[in-house]
Amino acid sequence: MASGNFLCQWGAQDFVPPASNYPTLDSRNGHLVLDFDAGTDESADAEAILPAHYAGGGLTLRICWMASSATSGDVVWNAQIERQEDEGTDLDADSFAAAQAVTATAPATSGAVQYSTITFTSGAQMDSLAAGERFRLRVTRDADNGSDTLVGDVELLSVALIET
């Protein structure tokens, strides 16, 4: 029974910013966060190896986040996976699979954490990533999406990858 098993987790400090349009480091009451601006899409990347005990059931990404100040409105989170298989993907260029998304509502209390999930079915949605393979995860605030109505920054605390 592999469903529900936590596979790996990254904090705000574990992300690598791309060359442009990246969220910026910030601290909120001592909690390190990544600030994603409103209006312009910003992305951050994390890397890992998919653990050997992944049983092929697909992946669920759990995003822990807050709104900098808003207590209403929706944010659109995108997530993508880039498989780096043996003698396969050329890392000189990005090769992410299509984004999977979730639209999530800001907590009614400023400073409260919101948990939102994005699911990847096994196969193309997760770039056909297999256990034991290295991969990159890109998390994006789709700020220019019409459904992203949350005013101001959203703050990413951490993300966890779980077997669906």
Place this chain on the structure above:
Amino acid sequence: MARAFNGTTDRLDNAAAPVTAVPLTLACWFNPTAVTQSDVLIAITDGSSNNTFRLEAGGAVAGDPVRAITRAAASQANADTSTSISAGSWQHGCAVFSAINARAAYLNGGGKGTNVTSRTPTGINATSLGMEGASFEPYTGLIAEAAVWDAALTDAEVAILALGVSPLLVRPASLVAYWPLIGRNSPENDRVGTFPLTVTGATVADHCRIIRPRGVRYFAVPASLLDKSETDTGSGADSQSIAASFISTDIGSGLDALGVSSAYISDETGSGVDAQGVAASLALADVSAGADLQSIIASLMLSDLGSGSDGQSVLQLGRRPEFVSRAICVTMPGSNSEEPDCIGESVF
């Protein structure tokens, strides 16, 4: 976040200096509002500006360079970059003072300018960012990721910093002060030393792009992934890629207990390759011809009569009569290579 300086009164300072003489390196990311005057980014001084090591944005100088300045008894020597600062964007400045007569300035890891005039500052006892002392050359713009080393970084190391790599990852043994300037703490924390910076006015702003030391946390395999087999007579591959496996009697010729975090084989007579790539394994009786107990962290083989290459590439190997942290081998009738390729301790 970063710190924004207003060009008049804003500064960060400490009444002590993390380094007082060459060799030393000063570096930071900065985003100037304008490039029309010369502004202090980081200064290690005697408090009077007569003696100082300074990293400066030279907006009042022809070519708008980054400057590495040594000032002694009010007499100054400068190294200026061959490239120019630009307003409104993040860029990396670095000043390397390798000797009293050798200094270099870098902008974005390049444009290196050097100077060999001898100057020996004395009485160095203070640190300031965004201004020297209480009023000299106040800076207008943003500063982040400021750092001081008690060594002269190489050209290659300066280039790494300019890629956005955190100072924590560049010659960390010589890093004597590092202020990320996240902007939420007052005083601003020194992450490696004991030189917090008192904040005077400098406000919070968006941080620069930085690649921090990072990692990923993996979760332990849950108990539901344990595997147990009382008697394995099959020739098939068994118990692979799991957290733990237990085989009471293994007479099968198949591959067993591979890629697991721990394996236990009570009586192993099979000819198959067993217990490879595991964190720990225990084989009470090995009479098989197969290669066993390879590439593992710890292993115990109480009786090895097999001809296979055993116990290789292990960190610890224990053999009869008892499991210990070092390998004890009373008899090794096996015909193949037994000695581990890599072992913590072994006694034969």
